[in-house]
Amino acid sequence: MRATRLDAALARRHTEDGAWAGNLVDGYLAAAATATPDAVAVVDRERSWSYGDLDGAVNRLASALRARGVGPGEVVSWMLPNRVEALIVHHAAIRLGTVSNPIIPIYRHHETRFILRQARSAVMVVPDEFRGFDYPQMVADIRDDLPELRTVVVVGASGPAADMAFEDLLDEGRPDPVPTPGRDADDIVLLLYTSGTTSSPKGALHSHNTLDHENRSIIELYGLSGADVVFMPSPVGHIIGVLYGMQLPAMLGIPVVLLDVWEPGRALQLIAAHRCSFTVAATPFLAGLVRHPSLDEIDVSALRVFACGGADVPPDLVRSATDALGCTVSRGYGSTEYPTATGSNTTDDLVKRSRTDGRPIGRTEIRLETDGELLVRGPEMFLGYLDPALNDDAFTADGWFRTGDLARTDADGYVEITGRKKDIIIRGGENISAKEIEDQLFEHPAVADVAVVATPDAVLGERVCAVVVPTPGRAVTLDDLVAWLTARRIARQKLPERLVLLDDLPRNASGKVQKFRLRDLVASSQPVPS
Incomplete structure (x- = not known):
């Protein structure tokens, strides 16, 4: 298996500047x-x-x-x-x-x-x-x-x-x-599928070199050493689990403590028993630890870094977790394609760590398009998709990866993600394609029109909401839609957890559904204005 975007010039550049070490x-x-x-x-x-x-x-x-x-x-x-x-x-x-x-x-x-x-x-x-x-x-x-x-x-x-x-x-x-x-070291070793705006998952390709550079940059960012112990509750089928649960520990010869089913009380016990000092996980994991009633009774003083990403991280949660856990809690931004583009550590003050997604780390380069879309480039960037047809839309002509996310930077170079061009829902750190669910629901006989959007949630960040125009003379319930998707063996986390019924979906002059209006509707629970 070869990566279509790995050429001699790219390999030479990253090798000569020491980013790719050949490990x-x-x-x-x-x-x-x-x-x-x-x-x-x-x-x-x-x-x-x-x-x-x-x-x-x-x-x-x-x-x-x-x-x-x-x-x-x-x-x-x-x-x-x-x-x-x-x-x-x-x-x-x-x-x-x-x-x-x-x-x-x-x-x-x-x-x-x-x-x-x-x-x-x-x-x-x-x-x-x-x-x-x-x-x-x-x-x-x-x-x-x-x-x-x-x-x-x-x-x-x-x-x-x-x-x-x-x-x-x-x-x-x-x-x-x-x-x-x-x-x-340029051989492809990881094929990891990510679900974005398309109905089908996209297979991202990584080499020894891209993964190795990412982990070395994380070790440097957080000052990790042979004295650390990694706690890994994030699924090892995710890029987070692959990198920091299965590969980084061996680089330092340190233990990793695994948790297969998330339960915050059990997580606190493992952190205490094994003196875990470092973890990377999504917002629900951090919130679960902070809100657990036994936190004050368990010694988690060994924990010094909780890097949080994969979903929106509320600033208040970063501040309260920093106080409750007594460690450095930081937001970060990355993806399967570019694992960690931005982050922060103990040298960054709490205001920056709570209100931004950090600064570019290592050799990461960032660029904002005129519409605010964030583009990234660097030695940990994936080497293209297994389906090469997806690469044309994913990359610029000069090799920048289009993240599909909107961002802004402050005067100090810190990045804040402000929204997404990609039509995805991030539920507990899981990327869910709205189009995939829509495609299935469109086939329901009682559904005349449908759009799937995110509904805000304090625990998971976002949940799936189906906005449906019923077929005339037919009734639609949330249970009907869930049963329809379950029968088609769709993953459980993709099932709608809220239903909004409308007479028509708001569309622009070209006929495209105005999802921003639907998101506003769902967030406010008010009717969509005509």
Whole structure:
């Protein structure tokens, strides 16, 4: 798999200025296993794994997959919660020279089928069950549409829908280092899908070099060292979890403490028990800690940095969390395509940390278009989409990435995101395509017209609201719409949580729905003026 936007000039520029150091992502894990094999690498559900244990498991899985014919350039997809098996699969895929393709566990048949087909995945790894959902059965339901999927691996109790149990596959491999000649730091190692303004998810491509630069810039920004402990409640199927939960800890030889199901009381206990000092997570995670009644009774004094992003972060929350947690709480801005463009640290005062999304970090360059759209460029930027047809709209002719977000900068160079050109809803840090939901609801027989917009929410930032014009003579209820989408196996977080009925949708002269008016309506609960 090659990135269409990686050329010799780009590689030479970033290499010559030291931004791309030529490090292999999995090389840090191997080095930590050699230097400190008994040091704790992962804490998962009360069990600790050493660096020696983790690296040995990665080698075993990589060698077992190789023996089964999985080779360089192929895609290993996995849909796993925050558990040690996710780290093993991710690093094994990279060590083998294949491409790691995390898929968030909240996706269902509709999204999973699209990703596996487009990625032409050779292997799929799923849990036997997570939060009451049968993942092997889902893959079995869609497998006839996936001619290139050769092996389905199940973590946990395997059944008839699985080709192989994860533990059995590990037993087939060897713990010795897996030589994979010909690997290069410009190789694509991560295919991560993000949902934006289009109906279908978009597969973003990252190399060893882009991911490595991002993490080195974060280590520098927050002054991370071998004394830190990472707490990771963000899904490891997200760019946040991939970078800071699965890759950054090995770079420093430090532990990562995983939490697979978010519960703020449990999170506080883990932070206290393991003296966690650093985390990156979305607004609902921060709000959950601050508002939990047991916070005053639990010692979280080791926590020194909570970097918050992925959704709008209210200034009051940053201020109250700074006081309640006694640590540096900062807003940041990034995406799957450009993981961290802006951020702030202890050198930035509380006013800047609470009211802005920080300043450009590392070698990041930013530019504002005349309409206020933020453009970014730098060595951690992704190398294009798997579908090259998407690149034309995503990049300018001179290589800037169009974020689709509107921003302004202050006199000191701090960036504040003010809105989005992309028609997405950010619910608890999850990007949800409004168009995807609209496309499904348009087919409902009682729906004559529909627009999906965000409705503000104090906890999750935004929730999904369906604005519907009913078919004449038909009644529409929220339960009807939810049932319709559920039957089509749409991910649960995309289901509308509010319904507004109108006689007509407001449109401009060209017929485009004026969503800004609908957002104002939803926020104010007042009728849309004619």
